[in-house]
Amino acid sequence: MKTLFRSGRVLDPSNGMDIYGSVLVEDGHIAAIGQDVASDDSTLIYECSGLWICPGLVDMHSHLREPGQEHRESIRSGTQAAAAGGFTNLCCMPNTSPPLDSPVLIDYILDKAAAPDAGGVFVAPVGALTKGQLGEQVSDLSALKKAGIVAASDEGAPIQNSQLMKRAMETCLQLDIPIMAHCEDRSLSSVGSMNEGAVSALLGLVGVPRSAEDIMVARNCLLSLETGCKLHILRVSTWGAVELIRQAKFLGAPVTCEICPHHFVFTEDSIHEFDTNCKTTPPFRTQNDLDVLLGALSDGTIDCIASDHSPYAPYEVDVPFEEAPAGLSALESTVGATLTYVTHTGMLSPLETVRKLSTSPADIVGLEAGTLQPNGSPVAQITVIDPNVEWTFDVAQTFSKGKNNPFHSHQFRGKAVLTFCGSEIYRDPFFNEERFILP
Amino acid sequence: MNHLLTVRNLPKPSLEGLLESAKMYKSLIESGRPVPQTEIRTVGLLFFENSTRTRVSFEQAANYLGYRHVNFSGAGSSIKKGESLKDTVLTLRASRLEGVVIRHSASGMYNVVVKYFEGPVLNAGDGRHEHPTQALADALTILEKKGQIEGLKVAIVGDVANSRVARSNIWSLTKLGAEVRIVGPRILMPGHTDKLPVSVYYDVKQGIAGADVVMALRLQTERMDSGLVSLGEYRRLYQINRQTLKVAAPNAIVMHPGPMNRGVEIDDLTADGPQSVIRQQVSNGVFVRMAALSRAFDQEETPS
Incomplete structure (x- = not known):
């Protein structure tokens, strides 16, 4: 069985390739790549003129909510959303019920993700850094690693005790897995529900100051520098965090970081008054932060773009702002938002865009993905993006159970239109039938 | 509707x-x-x-x-x-x-x-x-006592950060033409006032100087984290009483949205005194x- 992705813009950041050409997949593996790739009568052809042919996208920060929170998302619905969003690989976060702190839970997730009715994407679990995510005792990470975790994190319940964080880093260094750290000093963020600033003062909401994020970024960078443990900082949102990370990298700390599209698009001023879809952790900040964040994305200080896919059931967000949970169901808006607000505005070239969405996150967590090179991945992972298609993001059309997303009804330019992971796992209506040629 | x-x-x-x-x-x-x-x-x-x-x-x-x-x-x-x-x-x-x-x-x-x-x-x-209806009651009371709101200096004193009464009064009084000042210790003031039409004072005498209306706010002990404010210190520095009122305009009126912590943000004699319009507010x-x-x-x- 041969499949040819014919005559598109082939973007492979893993070796800096940006050419017009084709990619041939044979028996689920990438067999050839280049300008003159032969096909025969038995080849299924995807005509890709005007489209990008990229390595399958990698989301290193998603919440699949299973086990225990299936009213928000399931592994099945979440992986289907990932496929529709252009992802062939995702890391799922451990803040489930119970948290992912034992090998049997990792087995459960991997089994569910591999089931025929799931979305067909690879799922790489992130283990709970501490037992029960309680911030008291480091989990049995060696057993978790053996079961298949690619990183450890306490996600939204970050370790407050610095000594414990240092011990956790020493453990992860020995196991050679990164710690994914959400950086928040809980004594400062307290009961805050949006950025501390002029808008929170206006609306009578308790604010979350930038320092709540910056202090923990600084602490974690210093501990990473001291221990040598790989540290990946989740969802940066402040100019201060970016400057601290820049400095930590300069000093040689093995630190990487990600940004989520909502943090480079929205500010505290874009919050429609008390709209719970606009409640996130960390909160939307200010234009000043946004300017620095975009610059850091462009200059490489920010390594990658992640969705922080956080679906909730509709009833959970249909409450007063202060009582609402934070986050957005973002897998299916990430590519559209990134191309619209970062690529088409000239902040990132197409090749760098794909690097941030695929090659970099794969490298950070050590996945065999993020490349179009033959043998770079156990099966061919390819995402075809139409960079110019204009479409309206509508939560009613999404595969995710979560409909909470402030990008709802936004006009996007650019969309993943075909996702291939060993075989076709998603083909968008925008991928015109005429482009699809059966042998 | x-x-x-x-x-x-x-x-x-x-x-x-x-x-x-x-x-x-x-x-x-x-x-x-x-x-x-x-x-x-x-x-x-x-x-x-x-x-x-x-x-x-x-x-x-x-x-x-x-x-x-x-x-x-x-x-x-x-x-x-x-x-x-x-x-x-x-x-x-x-x-x-x-x-x-x-x-x-x-x-x-x-x-x-x-x-x-x-x-x-x-x-x-x-x-x-x-708290819109409280602001309406306050505006009506000021109108009755002062004849108009346009041009008045109004000092709102106390726990502004936690006060819905302040957030409504700031808008009603500025829309009706008053100059509104907020007065209190930094920890009880909103940290960012760029979007609020007010001037900010941390010294009670400067804040009240020449004010036609002095509005004391209830110290919202139920909303505050414990230990942020010492009552004795607050009383000494920000209480509205006969001493502090000396710097206000001669015919200044004193308001309070209630319920009062008598002897904390306002002293007894002032609350029941001739300048007080607290019962009219109700x-x-x-x-x-x-x-x-x-x-x-x-x-x-x-x-x-």
């Missing part, structure tokens, strides 16, 4: 209309003339937080208008069984209530209420955000709430 959700988004003509209407009701009632009765309406008074004066004056306002009212409180309702605000509101609507007055601890909670109730919604206090609360309730059911919609 007209909601009353915030003063910030209430256009000046609507604000003035409410005050005119309140004055009309006051003159009718004080002269013993009958209040024109319209269609009988049934309103729900839904209080998730404690209240004396707001609830009683809404009830009394409804009585004068000939409306029926139904009382709910968070404590005695299905809220205790975990019912959501949305379902509580749908229950009120299904029980054929025509309007709802609501107080709740979450800022902006009225979004959910407006979305599901269908009828008019009156905000009787949402978290730290706004009486006027009834008339402005009559205005708000009758406007709620106006056929003609005024911008809100």
Whole structure:
């Protein structure tokens, strides 16, 4: 069985390739790549003129909510959303019920993700850094690693005790897995529900100051520098965090970081008054932060773009702002938002865009993905993006159970239109039938 | 149908209309003339937080208008069984209530209420955000005592960061032409005031100097993390008393939205003294709430 992705813009950041050409997949593996790739009568052809042919996208920060929170998302619905969003690989976060702190839970997730009715994407679990995510005792990470975790994190319940964080880093260094750290000093963020600033003062909401994020970024960078443990900082949102990370990298700390599209698009001023879809952790900040964040994305200080896919059931967000949970169901808006607000505005070239969405996150967590090179991945992972298609993001059309997303009804330019992971796992209506040629 | 959700988004003509209407009701009632009765309406008074004066004056306002009212409180309702605000509101609507007055601890909670109730919604206090009818009562009181609001200097003193009364008064008084100052210790001031039309003072004498109206706010001990403010220090530095009032304008009036912590943010003698208009604020609360309730059911919609 041969499949040819014919005559598109082939973007492979893993070796800096940006050419017009084709990619041939044979028996689920990438067999050839280049300008003159032969096909025969038995080849299924995807005509890709005007489209990008990229390595399958990698989301290193998603919440699949299973086990225990299936009213928000399931592994099945979440992986289907990932496929529709252009992802062939995702890391799922451990803040489930119970948290992912034992090998049997990792087995459960991997089994569910591999089931025929799931979305067909690879799922790489992130283990709970501490037992029960309680911030008291480091989990049995060696057993978790053996079961298949690619990183450890306490996600939204970050370790407050610095000594414990240092011990956790020493453990992860020995196991050679990164710690994914959400950086928040809980004594400062307290009961805050949006950025501390002029808008929170206006609306009578308790604010979350930038320092709540910056202090923990600084602490974690210093501990990473001291221990040598790989540290990946989740969802940066402040100019201060970016400057601290820049400095930590300069000093040689093995630190990487990600940004989520909502943090480079929205500010505290874009919050429609008390709209719970606009409640996130960390909160939307200010234009000043946004300017620095975009610059850091462009200059490489920010390594990658992640969705922080956080679906909730509709009833959970249909409450007063202060009582609402934070986050957005973002897998299916990430590519559209990134191309619209970062690529088409000239902040990132197409090749760098794909690097941030695929090659970099794969490298950070050590996945065999993020490349179009033959043998770079156990099966061919390819995402075809139409960079110019204009479409309206509508939560009613999404595969995710979560409909909470402030990008709802936004006009996007650019969309993943075909996702291939060993075989076709998603083909968008925008991928015109005429482009699809059966042998 | 007209909601009353915030003063910030209430256009000046609507604000003035409410005050005119309140004055009309006051003159009718004080002269013993009958209040024109319209269609009988049934309103729900839904209080998730404690209240004396707001609830009683809404009830009394409804009585004068000939409306029926139904009382709910968070404590005695299905809220205790975990019912959501949305379902509580749908229950009120299904029980054929025509309007709802609501107080709740979450800022902006009225979004959910407006979305599901269908009828008019009156905000009787949402978290730290706004308390529109209190601001109307205060504006009416100032108008009566000073003749006009345009050009007055108003000092709002105390726990502004946590005060919904302050957040409504700042907008009503500036819309009506007053200069508003907020006065208090830094830890009780909103840290960012770029979007609020106020000047900020941390020294009480500078803040009150020349003020025509001095409004003391209740020290919201139930909202504050413990240990932030020492009562003794607050009393010494920010209490409104005869000493501090010396720097205000000679005929300054003293206000307080209640309930007072006597001897903390305001001393006894001042609260009951000749400059105090605190009891008028409460009486006027009834008339402005009559205005708000009758406007709620106006056929003609005024911008809100």
